[in-house]
Amino acid sequence: xxxxxxxxxxxxxxxxxxxxxxNQGVRINNTDDSxxxxxxxxxxxxxxxxxxxxxxxxxxxxxxxxxHARGSAAHGVFRVYDDSMKKYTKARFLTDPSIETPVFTRFxxxxxxxxxxxxxxxxxxxxxxxxxxxxxxxxxGNNMPVFFIQDGIKFPDxxxxxxxxxxxxxxxxxxxxxxxxxxxxxxxxxxxxxxWVLSDRALPxxxxxxxxxxVHTFKLIxxxxxxxxxxxxxxxxxxxxxxTWDETQKIAGADPDFNRRDLWESIEMGNYPEYEFGVQIxxxxxEFDFAFDLLDATKLWPEELVPVKxxxxxxxxxxxxxxxxxxxxxxxxxxNLVPGIDVTNDPLLQARLFSYLDTQLIRLGGPNFTEIPIxxxxxxxxxxxxxxxxxxxxxKGRVSYSPNSLGDGKPxxxxxxxxxxxxxxxxxxxAKIRERSISFKDHFSQxxxxxxxxxxxxxxxxxxxxxxxxxxxxxxxxRERMVELIANVDIxxxxxxxxxxxxxxxxxxxxxxxxxxxxxxxxxxAPDKKKKSVDVSPxxxxxxxxxxxxxxxxxxxxxxxxxxxxEYKTFKKHMDTLGVKTVVISKMLGExxxxxxxxxxxxxxxxxxxxxxYDGLYVPGGAAHIQxxxxxxxxxxxxxxxxxxxxxxGLISEAVNLLGVADLSGIKESNTxxxxxxxxxxxxxxxxxxxxxxxxxxxxxxxxxxxxxxxYIEHVPA
Numbered sequence: 001x002x003x004x005x006x007x008x009x010x011x012x013x014x015x016x017x018x019x020x021x022x023n024q025g026v027r028i029n030n031t032d033d034s035x036x037x038x039x040x041x042x043x044x045x046x047x048x049x050x051x052x053x054x055x056x057x058x059x060x061x062x063x064x065x066x067x068h069a070r071g072s073a074a075h076g077v078f079r080v081y082d083d084s085m086k087k088y089t090k091a092r093f094l095t096d097p098s099i100e101t102p103v104f105t106r107f108x109x110x111x112x113x114x115x116x117x118x119x120x121x122x123x124x125x126x127x128x129x130x131x132x133x134x135x136x137x138x139x140x141g142n143n144m145p146v147f148f149i150q151d152g153i154k155f156p157d158x159x160x161x162x163x164x165x166x167x168x169x170x171x172x173x174x175x176x177x178x179x180x181x182x183x184x185x186x187x188x189x190x191x192x193x194x195x196w197v198l199s200d201r202a203l204p205x206x207x208x209x210x211x212x213x214x215v216h217t218f219k220l221i222x223x224x225x226x227x228x229x230x231x232x233x234x235x236x237x238x239x240x241x242x243x244t245w246d247e248t249q250k251i252a253g254a255d256p257d258f259n260r261r262d263l264w265e266s267i268e269m270g271n272y273p274e275y276e277f278g279v280q281i282x283x284x285x286x287e288f289d290f291a292f293d294l295l296d297a298t299k300l301w302p303e304e305l306v307p308v309k310x311x312x313x314x315x316x317x318x319x320x321x322x323x324x325x326x327x328x329x330x331x332x333x334x335x336n337l338v339p340g341i342d343v344t345n346d347p348l349l350q351a352r353l354f355s356y357l358d359t360q361l362i363r364l365g366g367p368n369f370t371e372i373p374i375x376x377x378x379x380x381x382x383x384x385x386x387x388x389x390x391x392x393x394x395x396k397g398r399v400s401y402s403p404n405s406l407g408d409g410k411p412x413x414x415x416x417x418x419x420x421x422x423x424x425x426x427x428x429x430x431a432k433i434r435e436r437s438i439s440f441k442d443h444f445s446q447x448x449x450x451x452x453x454x455x456x457x458x459x460x461x462x463x464x465x466x467x468x469x470x471x472x473x474x475x476x477x478x479r480e481r482m483v484e485l486i487a488n489v490d491i492x493x494x495x496x497x498x499x500x501x502x503x504x505x506x507x508x509x510x511x512x513x514x515x516x517x518x519x520x521x522x523x524x525x526a527p528d529k530k531k532k533s534v535d536v537s538p539x540x541x542x543x544x545x546x547x548x549x550x551x552x553x554x555x556x557x558x559x560x561x562x563x564x565x566x567e568y569k570t571f572k573k574h575m576d577t578l579g580v581k582t583v584v585i586s587k588m589l590g591e592x593x594x595x596x597x598x599x600x601x602x603x604x605x606x607x608x609x610x611x612x613x614y615d616g617l618y619v620p621g622g623a624a625h626i627q628x629x630x631x632x633x634x635x636x637x638x639x640x641x642x643x644x645x646x647x648x649x650g651l652i653s654e655a656v657n658l659l660g661v662a663d664l665s666g667i668k669e670s671n672t673x674x675x676x677x678x679x680x681x682x683x684x685x686x687x688x689x690x691x692x693x694x695x696x697x698x699x700x701x702x703x704x705x706x707x708x709x710x711x712y713i714e715h716v717p718a
Contacts, residue, residue, distance in 0.1 A: 038430020057156035071108030076316035091340030112173025117252035126212035152351020176472035185481035198465035200242035208273035233278035239547030291533035441525035551579030562624030565596035606634035621653025680706030
């Protein structure tokens with residue numbers, strides 16, 4: 001931090017502004033590693049540089065969260081399936097299937113301010129507060145299993161780099177700018193998470209259709225005091241799905257509350273989001289058997305090596321009564337633990353144990369934020385803490401200390417045998433040192449594993465994401481460094497990225513430039529192939545996490561006067577049985593009369609909605625109806641845009657003629673009496689096979705996207 005006052009040191013030392021110092025002016029020789037007990041030990045409270053740096057960062061936004069400011073949440077319940085986890089943990093909510101634990105889950109974007117859009121390319125927060133019978137437990141996770149950095153002391157730097165640039169406060173909720181990629185290009189440990197962020201995982205279709213991960217390695221402690229390493233997972237029963245990049249841009253304009261609205265409306269409709277809770281467990285004796293360090297937050301545990309055991313289910317079944325009182329004021333903290341769960345020496349987790357509590361003190365006005373109803377445990381709270389800003393509890397009596405005799409020694413501590421929390425008795429020894437374990441130095445093998453596990457379509461989207469993000473970077477040196485970094489992941493990908501962003505690719509994964517900033521990239525640590533590892537993990541592809549259920553999907557139904565009543569009603573009834581919502585869209589709001597006696601209410605007009613808000617499109621027949629739609633540019637645009645985004649299109653009887661009006665290349669009209677299926681476009685000339693048509697539409701909807709259509713997209717009229 002540069003000082004401008006006349007008493008600053010720069011008056012006596014002209015070069016002083018070039019040196020990193022504390023706020024007290026003390027020069028710092030390492031701001032990348034926290035002070036630890038040995039290279040793999042816990043972070044020390046005496047690290048004044050870490051505490052000052054993190055405390056200042058924690059208090060930079062009042063009252064908005066610095067990160068995860070844009071969020072939405074829901075109440076629900078959690079229940080474990082059986083008591084099989086008793087061998088691993090004594091936590092009652094994880095071992096007693098008779099207990100239904102209330103929960104409050106908050107989803108969020110990370111980077112943007114509260115007013116940003118839901119659909120930006122970003123990591124998504126997935127934080128759950130369990131109101132257990134033993135006190136509150138918080139699982140503060142994301143929709144990606146890894147994180148950008150390994151040591152929490154770098155978190156302020158990461159967030160400062162990705163936030164809007166401070167001189168002009170732009171761009172909002174976006175990584176596509178110089179400061180972010182400058183930081184990333186100099187921090188090779190970030191590349192694994194970057195591959196996730198530039199994949200479609202960063203563009204979730206719905207909060208109910210994305211995985212959740214605890215990210216860190218924790219420990220489970222059983223009643224005998226034995227410990228096991230554990231990673232936590234949320235597996236959505238609705239499957240894992242994303243929207244396309246082009247859709248995110250348009251959704252941000254059509255409905256910036258897209259994910260928030262979907263969560264709210266789904267719960268109001270009774271279509272409750274459900275997630276299975278899973279654990280990956282590793283014995284302490286196996287800690288060093290893997291080609292990655294279990295304490296490294298930039299690494300995941302491949303499910304092919306450590307399967308996920310599904311142990312319970314969470315159902316989100318109630319919307320908040322008041323957004324501010326609940327969603328905005330809820331305070332999570334990874335240090336909110338219950339007996340049977342403990343932390344590890346993961347240096348990123350160690351930093352969060354300090355930072356989260358420190359943040360809540362300023363954001364929520366003081367130390368009594370736990371008395372806010374949404375944060376209050378569902379069990380009694382009894383201790384000697386008193387007073388403070390916004391204190392609500394009226395404590396009686398004269399005793400507020402321990403030990404005491406005037407209050408009969410109460411409140412008393414609880415023995416371990418009766419449920420008192422006891423930290424795991426782990427031996428820690430080592431020199432006090434700012435250093436990272438050598439086992440943290442492999443930055444590329446899992447990034448390559450993730451990329452190699454994707455489908456060709458997924459890889460194409462990652463390439464296009466790199467093109468967009470780095471194409472926004474103005475500094476050529478940053479673009480060049482990023483190409484060099486990508487080359488360590490996949491050489492062909494790096495070459496194609498280089499071509500698209502005007503970087504001359506002259507090296508093949510080898511950095512030719514000198515300089516300290518490049519040394520760690522030039523000679524990366526290779527994983528030990530004698531230890532457990534995989535080169536490809538099918539579990540990392542979204543295509544392997546599809547669900548049979550279609551609940552929560554929305555289909556746009558285009559109607560005008562004179563539509564075929566029977567075709568529309570039959571289709572709607574079929575969708576209703578699947579839990580799929582049909583939304584009637586027409587030129588104007590009001591009611592439409594079909595070729596029968598009934599009228600149908602219009603839900604949306606073309607002006608108030610967009611194709612990007614739906615999972616597919618359907619048009620019934622009816623001569624007058626189709627004649628009217630064929631003359632409406634908005635209707636034809638919706639068909640073209642739905643086709644462009646590879647979503648299912650259903651056209652029946654006279655509606656098939658709209659294919660010609662839309663001029664969709666690669667799609668042939670059906671000349672038979674049967675159902676014609678062509679790259680997710682379902683058509684039927686004669687409605688006598690309407691049952692087969694509806695079944696074909698359902699099957700195409702289950703595929704979600706018809707990526708084979710992408711080769712034809714360039715021919716679709718704008």
